[in-house]
Structures are given as C-alpha cells and as structure tokens.
Amino acid sequence: MNPFFSVLxxxxxxxxxxxxxxxxxxxxxxxFVIFAVYITGTQQVKAHIAFISQSASxxxxxxxxxxxxxxxxxxxxxxxIEQKYDAYVTVDSDGNYQIETLRNDDFKNMLxxxxxxxxxxxxxxxxxxxxxxxxxxxxxMFLLMITFATLFTFADDKEQGQLRxxxxxxxxxxxxxxxxxxYCLSMLLPEYLLLIILKFCGWNIGFSLLxxxxxxxxxxxxxxxxxxxxxxxxxxxDNANMLGNSxxxxxxxxxxxxxxFSNNNTVLDRIIQVIPQKELMNFAQYLQKGTATEHVGSxxxxxxxxxxxxxxxxxxxxxxxxxxx
Amino acid sequence: xxxxxxxxxxDIINLFKNPVLVGYNTLFAALLIFIMGFLTGGNDAHSKDAxxxxxxxxxxxxxxxxxxxxxxxxxxxxxxxxxLRIIYSPAGLFPIYFxxxxxxxxxxxxxxxxxxxxxxxxxxxxxxxxxxxxxxxxAPVEFMAVALGILFCCxxxxxxxxxxxxxxTISVLCFLGGTFFSFxxxxxxxxxxxxxxxxxxxxxxxxxxxxxxxxxxxWPVLIGASVISVLLVLGCRLFFRTEDYI
Numbered sequence: 001m002n003p004f005f006s007v008l009x010x011x012x013x014x015x016x017x018x019x020x021x022x023x024x025x026x027x028x029x030x031x032f033v034i035f036a037v038y039i040t041g042t043q044q045v046k047a048h049i050a051f052i053s054q055s056a057s058x059x060x061x062x063x064x065x066x067x068x069x070x071x072x073x074x075x076x077x078x079x080x081i082e083q084k085y086d087a088y089v090t091v092d093s094d095g096n097y098q099i100e101t102l103r104n105d106d107f108k109n110m111l112x113x114x115x116x117x118x119x120x121x122x123x124x125x126x127x128x129x130x131x132x133x134x135x136x137x138x139x140x141m142f143l144l145m146i147t148f149a150t151l152f153t154f155a156d157d158k159e160q161g162q163l164r165x166x167x168x169x170x171x172x173x174x175x176x177x178x179x180x181x182x183y184c185l186s187m188l189l190p191e192y193l194l195l196i197i198l199k200f201c202g203w204n205i206g207f208s209l210l211x212x213x214x215x216x217x218x219x220x221x222x223x224x225x226x227x228x229x230x231x232x233x234x235x236x237x238d239n240a241n242m243l244g245n246s247x248x249x250x251x252x253x254x255x256x257x258x259x260x261f262s263n264n265n266t267v268l269d270r271i272i273q274v275i276p277q278k279e280l281m282n283f284a285q286y287l288q289k290g291t292a293t294e295h296v297g298s299x300x301x302x303x304x305x306x307x308x309x310x311x312x313x314x315x316x317x318x319x320x321x322x323x324x325x
Numbered sequence: 326x327x328x329x330x331x332x333x334x335x336d337i338i339n340l341f342k343n344p345v346l347v348g349y350n351t352l353f354a355a356l357l358i359f360i361m362g363f364l365t366g367g368n369d370a371h372s373k374d375a376x377x378x379x380x381x382x383x384x385x386x387x388x389x390x391x392x393x394x395x396x397x398x399x400x401x402x403x404x405x406x407x408x409l410r411i412i413y414s415p416a417g418l419f420p421i422y423f424x425x426x427x428x429x430x431x432x433x434x435x436x437x438x439x440x441x442x443x444x445x446x447x448x449x450x451x452x453x454x455x456x457x458x459x460x461x462x463x464a465p466v467e468f469m470a471v472a473l474g475i476l477f478c479c480x481x482x483x484x485x486x487x488x489x490x491x492x493x494t495i496s497v498l499c500f501l502g503g504t505f506f507s508f509x510x511x512x513x514x515x516x517x518x519x520x521x522x523x524x525x526x527x528x529x530x531x532x533x534x535x536x537x538x539x540x541x542x543x544w545p546v547l548i549g550a551s552v553i554s555v556l557l558v559l560g561c562r563l564f565f566r567t568e569d570y571i
C-alpha cells in the first residue's frame with residue numbers, strides 16, 4: 001500500500017485512545033463559534049455606571065448605550081478595577097455630574113454626552129467587527145491548539161524512533177508528511193461541519209463556506225508547520241507542546257483575535273504586524289469589507305510564513321534522518 | 326518521614342531542573358501580564374490600573390495551571406517509570422503521590438511569590454495594606470490546583486490526558502471568569518455565566534483583598550479551598566492503586 005494511506009490509517013487508529021481530549025477541544029471550539037455568533041448580534045453597551053444618590057432626585061436614563069444602576073452607597077474600588085462599572089457618577093450641589101472613573105478623558109467626554117442625551121449617536125467612532133471576523137478570531141487560538149494536539153502522532157514517531165525506521169524503509173518521506181497534514185486537516189472537519197449546519201439553519205455567519213474553508217486551511221497550515229518545526233527542533237514532545245501552546249496563545253491574543261486593541265503605540269504596532277495571525281485577522285477584516293482582492297498580500301504573507309516554517313522543518317528532518325542513515 | 330523527605334527532595338530537584346516549567350511559571354506569566362496590561366491600558370487614565378487587573382487575574386490563572394506542573398511532575402514520560410518503582414520500595418503509597426503534591430506546591434508557590442515580589446514594585450501594583458493576607462490566601466488555592474492535577478493523574482494514569490483535559494477546563498473557566506477580559510459589564514447571559522465560574526469567585530476575593538482591603542471573602546475562600554484540598558488528597562488515596570502501574 002502507498003505509505004500515504006498506511007500512515008493516514010495508522011494515525012486515525014492512534015487517535016482513538018486519545019479521543020476524549022481531542023473531542024473536548026472540538027466541543028470548546030464549537031462553543032466559541034456559537035458564542036461569536038451570539039455576541040455579534042447583541043447591542044454593545046458603551047458604559048455601565050453606578051449612579052450614587054441618597055435622595056431620588058434627577059436620575060439619568062438607561063438606554064441601549066448606557067446602563068445605569070442607582071445605589072445609595074458607593075461600591076468599593078475593586079468594582080471599578082474589575083470593570084463591573086465603568087464609572088461612579090454623583091450629582092454635586094450645583095446639579096452637575098461628577099464622574100469618578102479609571103478610564104481616560106475620551107471616555108469621560110463620551111459619558112457626559114450620554115448622560116445628557118442617553119440616545120446620542122456614537123456609532124461613528126468605532127469600527128465594528130462583523131460576525132465572520134469574530135468567528136475566525138474566536139476559533140483561531142483553539143484551531144491552532146488542536147493542530148498541536150493532533151500532531152502528537154508525529155512527535156511520538158520522532159521520540160520513539162519510528163521516524164528513523166520510516167526513513168530507512170522504502171517509503172517516501174514526502175508522502176509520510178503529507179499524510180500527517182491531511183490527517184491534521186481532517187481533524188478540523190467537525191468545526192467546519194458546524195459552520196455548514198449554522199449556515200443552512202439560516203444563521204448569519206458572515207463569510208461564505210468556501211471562504212471559511214480557505215481561511216481555516218490557512219490557519220491549519222500555519223499550525224501544522226509551527227508544530228512540525230517545534231517538534232523537529234525540540235526533543236521532548238511535552239516541552240514542544242507547552243512552548244508551542246504558549247506561543248500560540250500569546251500570538252493570538254496579541255493579534256487581537258478576541259478583542260481589537262486600541263493602543264496608540266507605533267513601535268508595538270509594527271511588531272504586531274509581523275505576527276501571521278494578525279495578518280490573517282486583517283485579511284478577514286478586508287474580506288468582510290469586500291476589499292480582499294486589493295489586500296491579497298496579507299494572506300500570501302500568512303501562507304509564505306507557514307511555507308518557510310514547513311520547508312525548514314523538512315530540511316532539518318532530512319538532515320537528521322535521511323542523510324545520516 | 327525520612328523516606329518521604331528523600332522522595333520529596335528528588336521531586337523538588339526534578340521540578341526546578343525543568344526549564345520549560347520554570348519558564349512557564351515565571352517568564353511566560355510575566356510576559357502575559359506585561360502584554361495584556363500594556364494593550365488594554367490604552368483605555369485607562371493611568372496604565373497602572375490595567376496592570377492591577379492583570380497581575381491579579383493572571384496570577385490566579387497561573388496558580389490554577391499548577392495542576393499541569395503537578396501532572397508533569399508525577400507522570401511525565403521520562404519520570405513516570407522510575408517514579409513508580411517506589412511502589413516496590415518500603416516507603417509506602419502515601420509518600421508517592423503526596424510528595425508530588427507537596428513538591429509541586431512548593432515549586433509553584435515559590436515561583437509565584439518571586440513573580441509578585443518582582444512585578445508589584447515594578448508595575449506599582451498593590452496587594453492591599455497587609456500583603457500577608459493576599460499571600461496567605463494564595464497557599465490553599467495553589468494546593469487545591471496541584472492536588473487536582475495529581476487526582477486526575479491517579480484516575481487517568483497518563484500525563485497527556487490529564488494535562489489536555491485540565492488545561493482546557495481551566496482555560497475555559499478562566500476565560501469565562503474574566504481572566505483575560507472582564508465580562509462583568511457585558512450584561513445578559515454572559516454576565517450570568519461569569520458569575521457561575523469559580524474563577525470569578527477567586528478573582529473577587531483577591532480583588533477585595535488587594536483593592537478594598539476587605540476581608541469579607543478571605544475566610545470563605547480560605548476555608549473552602551482548604552476543604553476541597555483535603556477532599557482531593559483523600560480522592561488521590563482512593564484512586565491511587567498500585568496494580569494499575571505494574
């Protein structure tokens with residue numbers, strides 16, 4: 001039999017004992033997809049405030065953008081730090097609002113506008129993320145972790161010396177790696193299936209199924225190449241796994257997959273631009289706006305980044321095994 | 326006792342010799358705090374407030390992730406076999422898992438205290454008027470997490486299953502509990518889910534200590550975590566059967 005199919009079959013058989021952990025990952029990822037669909041549909045509240053007054057005098061009105069809780073006593077400082085409330089508002093003797101907040105002046109000004117006119121239109125100052133971008137962003141970290149978790153087959157092969165035997169056998173190394181890639185990709189099918197189901201149940205999932213297939217396979221390719229490289233360079237699979245997951249979590253959070261940051265630091269922004277996950281998020285955003293064709297460079301960057309990782313791990317593997325034997 | 330100490334010493338040395346574990350509990354945690362604080366600090370008047378939030382929440386994340394340190398210390402592929410040869414020695418069963426619990430606890434607690442000692446003055450973060458309460462409350466939480474990791478190892482007999490199951494559960498609970506982003510202000514179903522996450526209760530207790538100097542949540546969390554720790558150790562005793570490893 002072609003080594004491709006035997007490796008593929010062998011991989012699936014080896015997954016069975018570990019099905020619990022992989023299934024857990026998959027369920028969580030699906031949960032986050034549904035969470036993304038849910039959260040994008042709800043109206044974003046701009047500010048939660050605690051209005052402190054002993055006498056029931058003038059009370060600001062709650063609205064879609066402003067959430068007011070009236071209380072007699074000021075809550076402790078930890079509520080502000082924990083962001084239970086964005087600000088404490090009191091009225092002084094002149095009838096002016098006194099705001100106590102940890103946020104910056106922009107927020108204070110917006111809050112004053114909202115207090116005087118609860119239905120003021122503030123939608124212009126923020127670029128809203130669509131449901132498709134949210135789904136990709138929320139899935140990103142977990143998809144990358146799943147690729148790491150499923151590539152244990154390769155790590156085991158390497159650690160237990162199977163790889164040396166495979167390299168000596170009349171089996172092509174390329175087919176061996178290809179089987180791992182296909183197997184890894186196929187483990188992401190449940191998430192894709194969920195997207196298909198959501199789509200056909202009439203939910204708005206932002207992108208078309210073909211676009212999702214492209215974005216997800218780009219992500220998976222990135223994860224596979226990174227996992228392959230780390231497992232090639234680091235002897236112990238546990239250490240490679242822990243390091244890889246840490247890097248993936250950091251990079252995904254930094255690239256704003258869960259939450260788009262608004263800091264005005266140019267140096268850091270430059271650094272973040274280098275992260276492939278960030279470029280992928282950018283591309284998803286362009287896709288949402290419909291200007292993907294002009295910004296095709298972003299996705300090319302992601303793919304070529306993964307390609308470099310993949311090729312270098314292939315070269316190292318070849319040096320370690322094929323030439324030595 | 327001497328036998329226990331011998332095993333304990335070995336376990337401690339093993340832990341401190343593992344660069345990935347040491348790095349994860351110090352460098353990675355610090356890096357995460359720096360990055361998260363820096364990124365979200367843009368909305369705040371003083372960036373110190375963002376650091377205050379993430380030092381506390383990410384420290385709790387790190388403490389709960391002690392479960393992974395413990396499972397690594399107990400069942401890591403290279404350590405597992407030599408480790409379990411103690412079964413044949415006259416040391417008894419209790420020292421085998423309890424020394425793992427204790428050594429992981431000491432390891433994590435030391436590194437986290439070190440982290441706090443460096444980060445608090447550096448980032449201008451306060452642990453309350455009496456930091457001793459904060460430090461004291463950390464102990465049972467660390468112990469609980471570590472005992473949980475060992476219990477899962479006793480049940481599943483393998484590090485991979487334990488660490489993937491636990492790291493996922495802990496990450497999700499932490500995410501929902503507001504470790505990375507606060508969902509308190511989100512309203513609706515999300516605010517309710519946040520309140521249900523045990524991580525949220527821990528966050529509340531530590532924030533009350535550090536920001537308000539209030540001890541209202543100190544005793545419930547201290548006693549609750551201690552009781553759970555004892556239960557988990559008893560669970561280890563129940564599930565650690567030598568015949569599974571021979």
